[in-house]
Amino acid sequence: MVAAAGRYLLKTNASGAVSFNRAPQLIRYCWGKGGQLCSWTATGADGTEYDSGSPYTIVNDYDVPISPRELANCTCRGIDVCPREAVYPRIITFKPASCSTPPIYVNAAVLNPACVAKYQSTLLLPPMYGADWPHSSKDPNPAADQYNISVREIFQSVLPTVLAADAPAECRDGYDPFRPTRLFAYGTEIHGQSTHNWPAFTIEATRGRKVQVQWRNELFDLNRRYRPHLLANQLDQTIHWANPNELGAMGTDHAPCEGWPDGPMYNATACTTAATTNYTGPVPIVTHVHGMEGVQDNSDGYTEAWYLPNATNLAGYKPYGTWYDKFRTEAQASNSFSPYGPGLATYTYPTSQRPSQLWYHDHVLGATRLNVYTGLAGFFMIRSKFPRNGPELPGLPFPPPGSGPDSAVRELLLAIQDRAFDVNNQLYYPKQDALDPAFALPDGPVPPVWVPEFAASLPDGTDATMMMVNGRVSPRHSVAPEPYRLRVLNGCNAKALILYFSTTQPTAATPVVTTGILPFYAIGNEGGLFPSVVGPITDTGVLMGPAERYDLIIDFSGVPADTSVYMLNKGPGVVYDGANVGDGTTVHIAQVMRFDVGSGTPKPFDLATLNASLVSEWNKAPTTLPTTATVERQFTLLEDMAASGNPIAQFIGTVQPTTTNDVLQGEKRFWMDPIDTITGLNATEEWTIINLTPDAHPIHIHEVMFEIVRYTRLDNVDADTKTFSFTTDIYEETPPPGLLEGEIIRAPCAADPAGCRVRKDTTLMPPGYATTVRMRTANRAGLFVWHCHLLEHEDNEMMRPTTHPLGPMPDPKHPGMQMCAPLGMPMP
Structure with missing residues (x-):
C-alpha cells in the first residue's frame, strides 16, 4: 500500500518497537549517497505493508537518519544506500516526487544549550x-x-x-x-x-x-x-x-x-x-x-x-x-x-x-x-x-595518534570550535533578520543577511553557543597519571579562547573559576617548537585568537586517581578587544572538555630533558630572520558603520597623510581594488599593521611565517574619521598589557630577544596598537592573500591580495594590477 503524501509521526512505543501512523511495528528505509531517503517500507501490526511510493523527496529536516559508516557497501540503483531499521522518533513530510530534487533547510528555533549534557560524549581522536x-x-x-x-x-x-x-x-x-x-x-x-x-x-x-x-x-x-x-x-x-x-x-x-x-x-x-x-x-x-x-x-x-x-x-x-x-x-x-x-x-x-x-x-x-x-x-x-x-624529541609525551588504541595515545589533537544548534539538532547560524529595512540593501548600505561576527542568542538574549572539541559538545577523555601533549587549534569563527585547567567545574553563577588550578606548559605554536619551555602557566591561561594553534603540556601525574580535570575557557562571549576577559562568558562556553584521571603508576613530566631537547633542536636550525628589513609597509585595519549603528564591512587599508601635523589617516581598500602590495622575491619585509577598530583581529598572512617585532601604542585614535598618530611608547619586547599571546611568544626568547623570535602564521593584533611583523617572501612569482581570520570579517572585505612579481598580466577582477607599484619603501 502506498502511503499518501503528508506529515507522519514516528514514535517508539513502550515495548521499544517503532510505530508508524500508530499502526506499523517496523519501518525500513533506503538511504541515498547524496543524503536523501530513496524509499521506505513499514509493516503494520495487522501485516499490512506500507511504502513510500518510491522515490520521494523530503521537504523538511525531520527525516530518518543513518550514519556515514552504515552507508558503506550498500547499493540502491548502484549508489551507496542501505536498508536499516528506524530507531529514532521522527516527524517526516513525504512528497512523492523525484528522489533527486534537493530540499532547502530552514532554521528552526535555536536550541537552549542548557538542554545539552556536558561530558557525556567521549573525545573523538581524528584518525590519521x-x-x-x-x-x-x-x-x-x-x-x-x-x-x-x-x-x-x-x-x-x-x-x-x-x-x-x-x-x-x-x-x-x-x-x-x-x-x-x-x-x-x-x-x-x-x-x-x-x-x-x-x-x-x-x-x-x-x-x-x-x-x-x-x-x-x-x-x-x-x-x-x-x-x-x-x-x-x-x-x-x-x-x-x-x-x-x-x-x-x-x-x-x-x-x-x-x-x-x-x-x-x-x-x-x-x-x-x-x-x-x-x-x-x-x-x-x-x-x-x-x-x-x-x-x-x-x-x-x-x-x-x-x-x-x-x-x-x-x-x-x-x-x-x-x-x-x-x-x-x-x-x-x-x-x-x-x-x-x-x-x-x-x-x-x-x-x-x-x-x-x-x-x-x-x-x-x-x-x-x-x-x-x-x-x-x-x-x-x-x-x-x-x-x-x-618520539620526535626526548622528553615529548609519546605515542601520537594512530599508534594504537586511544587509551595509549599521549598526544591529543584538539580542534575547539563554538557552535549553536536548532531544536532539530541542526546547525544554527544567525542572519541579520532584525535589521531596520531602511538601512539594508538595496535601500541602504548594510548587508541584509551577513552578521559581523558569529554569535547566537536565545529569545531572552542569553548566549546559545556551545564549545565543541573534535565535533562533540564538551567531551570527556580518560587519561593516565602522566604528562600529555595537547595540540590545540582555535577553530572558532570569531571567538578568542583563553584556556586554563582546573579541578573545579564552573557553574552558571561562576563560569570563571579561580580554585583548583592545575599548571601547564607551552612548548610551541603554529611555527613549530619553542627554543625553551614556557611555564608553568596558571589561571592567566593562554590566549588564542581564531586559527591560532598552541602546543601544550599538561602533567596529570600529581593528580589523584578518579579526579576530573577541566579544560576551561574564560575568553569573552563577544569578540575579544584586548581586555574583556570573561565578558559574557557563559557556563556553556566556559566548559571545553574534561579529563578523567585514572589509576596507575605516576610518570612525572621531565621538564629538564624536554627543555634541553628544545634548545638543541632550535640551535640546529634557528629560524630568526635578518634584523634589517629591505622593505617597510604600513597598513590599517578599518570598519565602516551605518547611521543605524550596524556594521557595513571591515577593511584592510593604507595609510595617508592629513593636513594636520603628525596625524595620519587610514584609507580603506576593497577586495576588488587594484593589487597594491607587490613584494620582492626572497625579500625581508616589515609590515606595520595599525588597528583603528575596537576589536582585536587575528591576522593571517598566506604562504609565509612571520615574527612579531614590536607593538606601538597609538594616540588620538578616531574610528569614525579613521585618524590616529603614533606615540614614542614602543614595546620592543614587552607586549601591550593583557596581551597574553605576546607574553607567551616572547618568554622562550627572553635571554636573547634580538636573536630569537618565535614564528607565527596568525596573530592577534590589539586595538589601539600598531603591530609590526617581519617576514621573508617567496623566491618565485605568485598570487596570495592576507586577511583577518574572524571569518565574518574575512568574508566581507577584510582580505586583500598580494603578489610577488608576475609581469604584465591583466586581471578583470583587480583592474590595473599590472600598472601598480609596490607601497613598500626601501629602508635607508
Whole structure:
C-alpha cells in the first residue's frame, strides 16, 4: 500500500518497537549517497505493508537518519544506500516526487544549550591518513604522498543522546536528543569505507616529502544533481562572494551591490535580486592548508579559484572561479597526479618547513564562514620523522595518534570550535533578520543577511553557543597519571579562547573559576617548537585568537586517581578587544572538555630533558630572520558603520597623510581594488599593521611565517574619521598589557630577544596598537592573500591580495594590477 503524501509521526512505543501512523511495528528505509531517503517500507501490526511510493523527496529536516559508516557497501540503483531499521522518533513530510530534487533547510528555533549534557560524549581522536595510507594506485612508488579527498554531505551524531540532568522544562517537550546533524565533511573512501567526518581525518606528512591532494567537490545527490547549501538562508549575495549565478555586470567573484547607490558599476536590478532572494544553487569550495609555507599559488586555495561539483544540473551557473583556469594550467604542467577536471583540483604541498601543526579548511570567497561552520576542517601535521618509530624529541609525551588504541595515545589533537544548534539538532547560524529595512540593501548600505561576527542568542538574549572539541559538545577523555601533549587549534569563527585547567567545574553563577588550578606548559605554536619551555602557566591561561594553534603540556601525574580535570575557557562571549576577559562568558562556553584521571603508576613530566631537547633542536636550525628589513609597509585595519549603528564591512587599508601635523589617516581598500602590495622575491619585509577598530583581529598572512617585532601604542585614535598618530611608547619586547599571546611568544626568547623570535602564521593584533611583523617572501612569482581570520570579517572585505612579481598580466577582477607599484619603501 502506498502511503499518501503528508506529515507522519514516528514514535517508539513502550515495548521499544517503532510505530508508524500508530499502526506499523517496523519501518525500513533506503538511504541515498547524496543524503536523501530513496524509499521506505513499514509493516503494520495487522501485516499490512506500507511504502513510500518510491522515490520521494523530503521537504523538511525531520527525516530518518543513518550514519556515514552504515552507508558503506550498500547499493540502491548502484549508489551507496542501505536498508536499516528506524530507531529514532521522527516527524517526516513525504512528497512523492523525484528522489533527486534537493530540499532547502530552514532554521528552526535555536536550541537552549542548557538542554545539552556536558561530558557525556567521549573525545573523538581524528584518525590519521598517514604516509602509509593506500590512497592511490596510480603510481606504486610516488614521489609524494597522494590523497583523493572529497567534500560530501553527511549525517553525524554530534550532540549527546541524553538531556542534561538539570535541563529546563522546554527541553523535555518535543526535543529529540537522538537526531543526528547534517554536515558538510571532508573524507575519502578506502576499500569501500567512507571516512567523511567532522573534523576530517588528519593528513600526516614527513618533513620534506611532498603531499599531493586531489580535492573533490561531491556535493551532489545519487543522480548527480547538486545539493544546496545547508545554510542557504544565511548566504548573503550582496557582499563580495563567489557568485556562481553571475548576478551583476561583472559576473563571478563580484558583489552585485558594489558601487551602491550610484557608482558606475552599480546594478540596481542585480542588487535587488541579491538582497531579496536566497542562493539556492550549487556550493562552491576551495581548500586552503593554513600555515603551509613555500606553497605555490596554484596550491594555496586562492579564494577565487573555487569550483562547483560535477553535477548534471549546472545550467545557469559558472562551474569555477576567476583564477581556476590559470592555476589549472600551471598545475598540470608540473603535476602528474590526476589532472584537474570538473569538480576537482589537485594541489601540491612542499612540507619543507619546521615540524608543526597546520590545518585545512574551506576558503571560498564570501562564504568561508558558512562552509567552515558546516564542518569543513581537519588537521595537517608535519613531522620530523615517522612518529610511530619513537618520539620526535626526548622528553615529548609519546605515542601520537594512530599508534594504537586511544587509551595509549599521549598526544591529543584538539580542534575547539563554538557552535549553536536548532531544536532539530541542526546547525544554527544567525542572519541579520532584525535589521531596520531602511538601512539594508538595496535601500541602504548594510548587508541584509551577513552578521559581523558569529554569535547566537536565545529569545531572552542569553548566549546559545556551545564549545565543541573534535565535533562533540564538551567531551570527556580518560587519561593516565602522566604528562600529555595537547595540540590545540582555535577553530572558532570569531571567538578568542583563553584556556586554563582546573579541578573545579564552573557553574552558571561562576563560569570563571579561580580554585583548583592545575599548571601547564607551552612548548610551541603554529611555527613549530619553542627554543625553551614556557611555564608553568596558571589561571592567566593562554590566549588564542581564531586559527591560532598552541602546543601544550599538561602533567596529570600529581593528580589523584578518579579526579576530573577541566579544560576551561574564560575568553569573552563577544569578540575579544584586548581586555574583556570573561565578558559574557557563559557556563556553556566556559566548559571545553574534561579529563578523567585514572589509576596507575605516576610518570612525572621531565621538564629538564624536554627543555634541553628544545634548545638543541632550535640551535640546529634557528629560524630568526635578518634584523634589517629591505622593505617597510604600513597598513590599517578599518570598519565602516551605518547611521543605524550596524556594521557595513571591515577593511584592510593604507595609510595617508592629513593636513594636520603628525596625524595620519587610514584609507580603506576593497577586495576588488587594484593589487597594491607587490613584494620582492626572497625579500625581508616589515609590515606595520595599525588597528583603528575596537576589536582585536587575528591576522593571517598566506604562504609565509612571520615574527612579531614590536607593538606601538597609538594616540588620538578616531574610528569614525579613521585618524590616529603614533606615540614614542614602543614595546620592543614587552607586549601591550593583557596581551597574553605576546607574553607567551616572547618568554622562550627572553635571554636573547634580538636573536630569537618565535614564528607565527596568525596573530592577534590589539586595538589601539600598531603591530609590526617581519617576514621573508617567496623566491618565485605568485598570487596570495592576507586577511583577518574572524571569518565574518574575512568574508566581507577584510582580505586583500598580494603578489610577488608576475609581469604584465591583466586581471578583470583587480583592474590595473599590472600598472601598480609596490607601497613598500626601501629602508635607508
